[in-house]
Structure formats: C-alpha cells, structure tokens
Amino acid sequence: MPVVTHLECSRCRHRVSMEAPPAAVMPPSFCPVDGGALLVRYDMEVLRMRARREQSAELSARPGASAGMWRYAEVLPEVTPVSLGEGWTPLLQSWRHPGLLIKDEGANPTGTAEARGMAMAISLVAYFDGGMQGRPPLAALSVGVAAYAAAAQRKAHLFLPRDLSPESELEAVFYGAEVHLVDGPAEQCRRRLEHEMSLRRAAKDAGEELWIDLSAPQHPFRVEGDKTLGYELVEQMGWTYPDALLWPLGDATSLVGVWKAFEEMEVLGWVAGRRPRVYVGEIAADRFAASPDSSSLEIVTASGGRVVRQDERAALAKVLDFARQEGVFLSPQGAAAAAAFESLAGSGEVRPDERIVLVNPSAGWKDGDALRAAMPLRRLGRFPTSLPVGGIITPI
Ligand SMILES: [Zn+2]
Structure with missing residues (x-):
C-alpha cells in the first residue's frame, strides 16, 4: 500500500509499522508508550499530488450517492472496497x-454511522489476509459488523448481552452471524471476546481457527x-x-x-x-x-x-x-x-x-x-392513534 506509511500516536508521535501484519493479527488500537490513539498516516506529498487533481470543484461534480464514502478514494488506503453503499448521508x-x-x-x-468504519476495516482485513488460506472469521461486540461480514463472505462471531434488542437479534440472525450471548453488560461481553481470542491463540498450533478482532471502536x-x-x-x-x-x-x-x-x-x-x-x-x-x-x-x-x-x-x-x-x-x-x-x-x-x-x-x-x-408503547394488535399520557416522552 504505497501511500500509507505507518501508524502514528496522536499524542507522542510514536510510530508503529503498517507492514502486512502476521496472520489474523490486527495492528493495535493504542500507542504502546502512552496509550494515545494510533492513526493511519500517509505520505502527504504523494497524497497532495494525488488529491490536487481532485480539488474541491471536480470532486463535487462526482456523483456522491453512487460512490458513497469511497468518493474520497484519493485520501483513503488503496483497497478494494467491501461496500454496501455507506456514506454520503443527507x-x-x-x-x-x-x-x-x-x-x-x-x-x-x-x-x-458505524457502517463507515466497518466497511473500511473489513476492506483492509481482506487486503492484508488476501494471501492467506481461507477467510478468517471476524469477532465483534456490535451487530453492525454482521452485514459487512456477509458481504465479505466471512463468518462473524458476535458477543452480545443476553438482553439485546429484538432489532439487533433480527439483524444478527438474518445476516448469518453466530451470536454468543453473555450475561452482563458490554464490559462483560468484551471480556468474553478477549478470553475466546486468547484461547484460540494458545491452541493455534493444534489447528484452532484464529479470529480477527474488530471490536475496538477506535481501531x-x-x-x-x-x-x-x-x-x-x-x-x-x-x-x-x-x-x-x-x-x-x-x-x-x-x-x-x-x-x-x-x-x-x-x-x-x-x-x-x-x-x-x-x-x-x-x-x-x-x-x-x-x-x-x-x-x-x-x-x-x-x-x-x-x-x-x-x-x-x-x-x-x-x-x-x-x-x-x-x-x-x-x-x-x-x-x-x-x-x-x-x-x-x-x-x-x-x-x-x-x-x-x-x-x-x-x-x-x-x-x-x-x-x-x-413511551410506554406496547404491541396491542392495533396501532395506537395517540400516545399514552404520562409516559416518559409524551409531548411536553
Ligand atoms: Zn504515544
């Protein structure tokens, strides 16, 4: 990926390599020195030359709706997008x-909005493990990854709280994700996911399948x-x-x-x-x-x-x-x-x-x-024509 040069800490400027990571290992989210956010850095000279051609007027002439967020390809990593049409929202x-x-x-x-990050992360994962055998499954804490995993023909393992909403349950089921229900809040889900990941790393030599961790929101x-x-x-x-x-x-x-x-x-x-x-x-x-x-x-x-x-x-x-x-x-x-x-x-x-x-x-x-x-609104088998008085969000 010629334009991307490295990962850099937003606080202390510490550098981390962006070379193809070893199989199924994602680059870290945070700086090993001071815990600052790691960001993808580009060769800005090359970017400037590439982007000059696409100065604002020319870019504005592009059909936004069709390209979505990928209309900014000149300032993004050079990957083949795994896209469902994310971005260019009203x-x-x-x-x-x-x-x-x-x-x-x-x-x-x-x-x-999570769709933007998921589309890019999965596109980059596909770029980095393109040469690997098979397509390692993805692990995540939110249902937002399920649709993109399906688009990339990958298995998604979702660690979700047992009391997840019916809407999230539907999404997970229809997109074919494997849901691991966890008792307790989001923090508990994260611990379960991390535990699962470490078990798999430990049993790697015994042929255990590695997962790619997409759970960090600030990756x-x-x-x-x-x-x-x-x-x-x-x-x-x-x-x-x-x-x-x-x-x-x-x-x-x-x-x-x-x-x-x-x-x-x-x-x-x-x-x-x-x-x-x-x-x-x-x-x-x-x-x-x-x-x-x-x-x-x-x-x-x-x-x-x-x-x-x-x-x-x-x-x-x-x-x-x-x-x-x-x-x-x-x-x-x-x-x-x-x-x-x-x-x-x-x-x-x-x-x-x-x-x-x-x-x-x-x-x-x-x-x-x-x-x-x-509200409180229940499914009564008939549609309410007015909202109950006394609910939390009745009109004020
Ligand atoms: Zn740092």
Missing part, C-alpha cells in the same frame, strides 16, 4: 431553526472509515467548517476520525479557518450509559466545546419532537445532542446566526425496544 436543513443542520447517519446501510482501520464523515460534512457545507458540532456521546470515538479528516484537509488546502466547537450530548441515566474515551474528550476540550449533560426525559422528548416536527427519527443518542442544542441556545453558547450541525449517529428504529419502553 445533511438536512431544520425546518424550525435556520442555523441548524442535521447530518443523518441513520441513512447508512446498517442504519448507523486505526475503523478510524479511516469514520474520517469520511468529516470530509463529507465539509464538502456538503461548501468546503467550509460549521461553527459548532452537536455530537452524540455513544458515537464519541468517531470524533477522532472526523478530527483527523479536518487535519488532513487543512494540509491539502481543502478547508481553512477555525475548526468547529464540539458539544457532546450526554444522557444522565444508566440506560444509554457510555463515556467518551480520553482522545475524544481531548478533542472536545481543545475545540472550546464541552460535554452537556441532559436529563433522560428531556432527551427522549426530542426523539418525538424531531420525528413529528422535522420528519427525522433520531436515535436516543442523537436526541441527547438535540436536547443539548436547546440548552446551549438558551444559554447563548450557540447563537442564532451560527451554523450548527447536529449529528444523528443511527436511525431511531434501531432502538425501537428502548423507545417503546419509554
């Missing part, structure tokens, strides 16, 4: 707030897919930065990719000016609990933004509000970012004359079970 103008734009990542093939391969969201945003805004981004907490790691895109585009001369302030919408409740990793928190702080804690009720009310008033079915995470917009506008931290982008990381229907519980 940037919608809010009907009610003139400065507010909604980047709806729910329009991705698997209904989530450098996934970050290369995530970053296309940054390229897309800037292109869709006429090669300029928005003033602020409203970021969903559950998707905080993809912020690392987006920030990398901004950095690359500045070097290439595709965009200039002040990068957006990033505000992360967080729900103060266990149900959607997640915490931004240190790399994304560093970005939020450096950007001049902050984490905005939201009451669960206020956040979930935004799912209903945006569905009814804008026609956009936000996920609970996207709704937390929408609720953050309201409080930031109220305090004057974002102004009406600013251009603000709300990133909705996945389609609301993917969290159908949680939303039904919050």
Whole structure:
C-alpha cells in the first residue's frame, strides 16, 4: 500500500509499522508508550499530488450517492472496497431553526454511522489476509459488523448481552452471524471476546481457527472509515467548517476520525479557518450509559466545546419532537445532542446566526425496544392513534 506509511500516536508521535501484519493479527488500537490513539498516516506529498487533481470543484461534480464514502478514494488506503453503499448521508436543513443542520447517519446501510468504519476495516482485513488460506472469521461486540461480514463472505462471531434488542437479534440472525450471548453488560461481553481470542491463540498450533478482532471502536482501520464523515460534512457545507458540532456521546470515538479528516484537509488546502466547537450530548441515566474515551474528550476540550449533560426525559422528548416536527427519527443518542442544542441556545453558547450541525449517529428504529419502553408503547394488535399520557416522552 504505497501511500500509507505507518501508524502514528496522536499524542507522542510514536510510530508503529503498517507492514502486512502476521496472520489474523490486527495492528493495535493504542500507542504502546502512552496509550494515545494510533492513526493511519500517509505520505502527504504523494497524497497532495494525488488529491490536487481532485480539488474541491471536480470532486463535487462526482456523483456522491453512487460512490458513497469511497468518493474520497484519493485520501483513503488503496483497497478494494467491501461496500454496501455507506456514506454520503443527507445533511438536512431544520425546518424550525435556520442555523441548524442535521447530518443523518441513520441513512447508512446498517442504519448507523458505524457502517463507515466497518466497511473500511473489513476492506483492509481482506487486503492484508488476501494471501492467506481461507477467510478468517471476524469477532465483534456490535451487530453492525454482521452485514459487512456477509458481504465479505466471512463468518462473524458476535458477543452480545443476553438482553439485546429484538432489532439487533433480527439483524444478527438474518445476516448469518453466530451470536454468543453473555450475561452482563458490554464490559462483560468484551471480556468474553478477549478470553475466546486468547484461547484460540494458545491452541493455534493444534489447528484452532484464529479470529480477527474488530471490536475496538477506535481501531486505526475503523478510524479511516469514520474520517469520511468529516470530509463529507465539509464538502456538503461548501468546503467550509460549521461553527459548532452537536455530537452524540455513544458515537464519541468517531470524533477522532472526523478530527483527523479536518487535519488532513487543512494540509491539502481543502478547508481553512477555525475548526468547529464540539458539544457532546450526554444522557444522565444508566440506560444509554457510555463515556467518551480520553482522545475524544481531548478533542472536545481543545475545540472550546464541552460535554452537556441532559436529563433522560428531556432527551427522549426530542426523539418525538424531531420525528413529528422535522420528519427525522433520531436515535436516543442523537436526541441527547438535540436536547443539548436547546440548552446551549438558551444559554447563548450557540447563537442564532451560527451554523450548527447536529449529528444523528443511527436511525431511531434501531432502538425501537428502548423507545417503546419509554413511551410506554406496547404491541396491542392495533396501532395506537395517540400516545399514552404520562409516559416518559409524551409531548411536553
Ligand atoms: Zn504515544
């Protein structure tokens, strides 16, 4: 892969080789020296020459919808894409707030922004183990990998909590993934996956099949897919930065990719000016609990933004509000970012004359079970014509 040169730590610049890794071993996610995020680095001179031909005007003339995120091929690793049409999602103008734009990542093939990272990671895995016997199975902690594993004709082993949503169960079953149900939360699933991986490594000489671990959300391969969201945003805004981004907490790691895109585009001369302030919408409740990793928190702080804690009720009310008033079915995470917009506008931290982008990381229907519980809506055999009063997200 001539243009990719190495992996580099985003903190201390420590270098890790990007040579073809040994069979079924993925490069690490974090710096061995200080734990910083490892990022794929390119020969920027070659990239600049390659990308010059595709300066913004010419790139904008390309059919976006057909190429999806792969329209940025010049600034991506040279691989044969395993693609389901991810990327080039709509940037919608809010009907009610003139400065507010909604980047709806729910329009991705698997209904989530995760599709970008998965498509790139699996394409890179196929590149690196192309010469190997067979196609080693993939191991992951989210159902998002199932469709891409099927597209790449690989087996996927998913480690999922026993109380997974019916929507996730359907996806896993239909895409043919093997599901390992785990008692306990996501952390327990990770431990089970790691245990499984180490057993297989130990028994490798006895012919045990190795799996490829795609579970780390901030793996450098996934970050290369995530970053296309940054390229897309800037292109869709006429090669300029928005003033602020409203970021969903559950998707905080993809912020690392987006920030990398901004950095690359500045070097290439595709965009200039002040990068957006990033505000992360967080729900103060266990149900959607997640915490931004240190790399994304560093970005939020450096950007001049902050984490905005939201009451669960206020956040979930935004799912209903945006569905009814804008026609956009936000996920609970996207709704937390929408609720953050309201409080930031109220305090004057974002102004009406600013251009603000709300990133909705996945389609609301993917969290159908949680939303039904919050409503509370049950399958009654008849469709409710009005929502029950007193539920968490009845209209306020
Ligand atoms: Zn480091």
